[in-house]
Amino acid sequence: LSLLKAGWVNDRSCKKILNALLKAKKELKLNYKLEDIHLCLESYVIKEAGREGGFLSLGRSRNDQVAAAIRLELRNEILHLLEDMISFVKVLLDKAKEYNRSIMPAYTHLQPAQPTTVGHWLLSYVDAFFRDIERLQEAFERTNKSPLGSAALVGSRACIDRKFVATLLGFEGIVENTMDAISSRDFVLDALHALSSLMLNISKLSQDIIHMSCQEVGYLHVPDEYVSTSSIMPQKRNVVVAETARALSSIVISNLTAVYGVLKGLNQGYNLDFQEITWVLWQSMDKVSLTIRVFKNMIRGLKFNEEKMKKIVDEGFTTATDLAEYLSIKLRMPFRDIYRAVGKAVAKARKERSDFKEKLVREILRYLSTSFRRESVELTYNTLYRITDPLLSLKEKKTTGGPNPKEVLRMINDRKRRLEKTKKWINGKRKIIEEGERLLKLEVRRVMEVVDK
Incomplete structure (x- = not known):
């Protein structure tokens, strides 16, 4: 379509190439005699459309195509993860409201410090996860830019309309400098940093759950489906889901460090080192998405021992x-x-x-x-x-953001409104992508109808 708009192919040739591409979606098979998927696709299009199919690579390079493909997939993954985060945070808020007046000890140095409530404790994680949501939104904004038209790294004599292509693919603008467009992977770093921060908070929450559920503490009960027993000790209830999440956070953080290591020694331009970055990104995204979905259901089933928590509050001289x-x-x-x-x-x-x-x-x-x-x-x-009296202690504290039950309830309602704003933001981004798809289909239909006439 961009070549047609630039005048390098006519309507009939464009239709042949489009038909071949549409057919390739169903029939294309990898030919291991060819170097990669790009050459496989080009070979298939030439076979189906004839010599005119050779125009497919005019003004394009694997360099800008790969960068665009990663951005297209990553933006969708981020939106899916944001939707999972909304559901997860909603569960945290519901649990915070359920235990808004349930007194528990707040800790410093892992020693009982002052009285707080389960609701206040859970809200501390809610706010941390909101910052992770903001980081994911920022990562999306920098990801959803088009590198297409940059070709190998300096553009092309074909001089396609880069903004036209970006609009049809639902991108919000272009990565303007052509060399930067194909050689930059900082948008991957942005995403991995957001994922690492998110998993860091998951790891802290996991550690709290493990600590609070151990027999000596006994503040909370984790549902049976999220614990396992011992192969030899039948009385054991090991909080293995939280333990696994704690370990996965290390992998995600390590992946961020690995990508920094790959990028730090590269010269400006395209380097095949980039291939070792992409799979790391998808691995991290998969692990984070799975963790959030599992944690949502585990948090929903947590039960807190209010009597035990109150006892430690009193015995710890927390007032x-x-x-x-x-x-x-x-x-x-x-x-x-x-x-x-x-x-x-x-x-x-x-x-x-x-x-x-x-x-x-x-x-x-x-x-x-x-x-x-x-x-x-x-x-x-x-x-x-x-x-x-610990409950009086909480009521007497008028500090903004403090554990006073009325203040906690205010914060819960405020965070629920913020979730609604996040939903609207996601819907807005999806509409931009859908509008691009609509315009793309219109352009394809126009070409088909013109040729048929």
């Missing part, structure tokens, strides 16, 4: 910071002074086997009675004990 902040504000005392006092009180309370919070509060009151005049301290045991 000690709330107590210190309250006293610093109430007494107008430097936080660091109160921090030290609460730290000493916690150390003493840990030695008691009775109610940890009760001992902590009594130690604090003892400290206050010796550090302040009685009339200046208007704090009672009940007041301070109430401050150590």
